[in-house]
Amino acid sequence: MVHILSEFLEYCASSETPFNVKDTISTIGGFFPRSAIHSMYQTRFTSGIENLFNAWSDGSDEQKEILYQIIHLSLFDAYRPYSPYFAWIDSPEARETLKSTLKTYLPKLLATEKPHLIDRLQSILGQLDVLHAQEHNEQAGTSTLTFNEFQLHSHPDELKDLNAI
8 A cells, every 4th residue: 555655646746736635545545554565665655755845835725735635645654653663664764854854844834823743743753763763773783672572571660650651
């Protein structure tokens, strides 16, 4: 499904706004990856988001609403704190593209009246680093638990203590 959504995002960025774009994005992007997704598709997906955000971030209100919708796709639910879903963007190139795009877009959102979107963006940005820290550390020759592994090995009372921080 990620490859289909990627194609659609690419199409949206390269042409006029398609008919029923919001419904199409919700339908195609309304799933949770449950296993690994090839890095080629991850990169294509994040590049599609980058191109769409570059094309539409200063566009019409309808286009901006679609960008907001993309931020709220179920695909990104894995990047909420304490999410039970599979953190699937494990390609370093795809993560960097997504982080760069969202960091560029964040100041434009700060000027809006949409604090929930700002929270969502900041959560995705933060969790991209936290959830994939083990891969980064393994490449550097060290090892730590990812946040999901930490959750699995932690007692619920310890997690409550973390929420207070």
